[in-house]
Amino acid sequence: MSASRQTVIFDLDGTLVDTGADLIAAANASFRDMGLGDLLDPEADKATAFRGARAMLRLGLGRTGAVDETVVDREYPGLLAHYDRAVCVHSHFYPGAVEAAEALRGRGVALGIATNKPFGLADKLLRALGVRDHFGPLVGADSLPVRKPDPAHLWEAVDLAGGARDRTLLVGDTETDRTTSRNAGVPSVLVTFGPEGRDIARLAPEALLDHFDDLPDLVDRLLG
Template structure:
């Protein structure tokens, strides 16, 4: 494989986590006597990590946050999120089969996600996705997070991969940003939570199903 070091986003790319994230956010808002956000709103808040999501949720509920309270609220949100373990129904179609096939072909697969490390590890372990992942680097595992190139570089290093053979797969501007800053190609999925038209993300290719990824990697190789 020309591109055998594959950086993967989690929320909106491998799994549909929005319902569980929305549930946890609304439990947090309720603890502060604030109105709930909608699932559509929750999807638009995902992608930049739990702290930004909480800021957006509180702002949408009509109470901008005191920054000093954000760390405590973030920890509480993570606790609430983890009270409900996800089930396999949240995995997008084609993900399991495609990850298995890519791993069997020798690809190195790593998660590059702005989701909290603890929550990420719980989710991939519960869903059994960890069997194919050689690296899992959450948004609070480093001093930087996507779209900073250092986040993607850390995943590549943990995989023992080659940046010249790496590609980023995700659904958000942060995913495409880390690819752009690393100077690697990117593949965007059309079914995630991009907050903008997928066509404007700047990805090399856009796929509608995750099982289109192997053929897309071949197309990338042909154009390299």
């Protein structure tokens, strides 16, 4: 491992890729299986989609009454199955994401992805988008016994990327990503093009990212 190599680890959903519509479609398919109809809106509920399948189930079920966690657990595998069958219908990269990665790799920056999406689904999504290895190694929710915000999840991505733990930053879009950065003692960059917009500043990251074109300069400013 290089002691001086700049390292950038990305979250996936809501950071690199807008997966909201496909996630919510899978959740609504599950609700239809339960005879409840479509309970989530692709735009209004996108922030919940980026927090994961169980969060979507809780939100939708809560709109019909009290949330029963045994129902959430029971329906979770079915939601993932729906998503697996249509993982990349509407999903797309945020503008400039691929180009920013190319620019960073060209400068020798180590890249990786740390996502709380199951590895198989994340791998399938990246392959469908044609960029499986473009962003470096992938660490998924089930790659380790722990996941974000445990810093071990982040460090696994850093180590697989051949990066430097003392020159790492995490680019994300949620409180989980901010907490992961804080737990690891690394700078946090939160994107403003997600559902929260610039209100994400409430989490006090070291930097906000309005467009991926700005990322290389942010890396230099935060990591030197």
